[in-house]
Amino acid sequence: MQQEMLHLPGYRVNDYQLVLVPHEELRAKILRVKQEFATKYRLPYNPVSRAWLPLVYFTQYQMMEERIMNRLKLVAMAHYPFKVEMRGFGSFPSHTVFIDVPTRAPVQELVRQVRQDTQRLMKFSEEQKPHFISDPHISIGTRLKPWQYEQGWLEYSHRPFSGKFIADSMLLLRKPAGEAGFRPVQKFSFQNLPVNTKQGELFGF
Numbered sequence: 001m002q003q004e005m006l007h008l009p010g011y012r013v014n015d016y017q018l019v020l021v022p023h024e025e026l027r028a029k030i031l032r033v034k035q036e037f038a039t040k041y042r043l044p045y046n047p048v049s050r051a052w053l054p055l056v057y058f059t060q061y062q063m064m065e066e067r068i069m070n071r072l073k074l075v076a077m078a079h080y081p082f083k084v085e086m087r088g089f090g091s092f093p094s095h096t097v098f099i100d101v102p103t104r105a106p107v108q109e110l111v112r113q114v115r116q117d118t119q120r121l122m123k124f125s126e127e128q129k130p131h132f133i134s135d136p137h138i139s140i141g142t143r144l145k146p147w148q149y150e151q152g153w154l155e156y157s158h159r160p161f162s163g164k165f166i167a168d169s170m171l172l173l174r175k176p177a178g179e180a181g182f183r184p185v186q187k188f189s190f191q192n193l194p195v196n197t198k199q200g201e202l203f204g205f
Helices: 024-040 062-078 104-122 146-156
Strands: 013-020 053-061 082-087 089-092 096-100 137-141 162-167 169-176 183-189
Touching: 013 062, 013 104, 024 096, 024 137, 024 146, 024 162, 053 062, 053 104, 062 104, 062 169, 062 183, 082 096, 082 104, 089 146, 096 146, 104 162, 137 146
Parallel strands: none
Antiparallel strands: 013 053, 013 169, 082 162, 089 096, 096 137, 169 183
């Protein structure tokens, strides 16, 4: 019975990402770095790879999507545009090398607000809870083997990188669970308006 339900439109399960999107020139610069790293350290490079700054990953039934988007819209309406700077590289030993984001505070504040207002709606099960990114970064190499990490970090820890953009919106992406390729669903513009997000509770958003 449950398997049959999963094939009904409302019960389809999707993977989602909520991200910040740098401007086109900076995205192109980031993608060149990702492709170069993949070539040097023999990683599979996805030609449709994206240069997004992730805020949260989650899995949920499609029927929950509208309620989540309503809540995200309220969060965005109340939030303000802010500057995001990228400088140099960092790593998560011993598996990931990433572009570092030293201007953490405004990104972390946005993530905190999204978590506060949407965490309950994004929770799929006790085993599959939303993953909020508390340390903002853009990965250029993940799931690295020991030699890839050691050699890659030895080189990139000394390499320069700089870029900045104004985050004036966040973007929700979706793909069917188990498939590849996220697609944009909805953009939420930051408007810095006096919105009481708690009102959403009254209307079941």
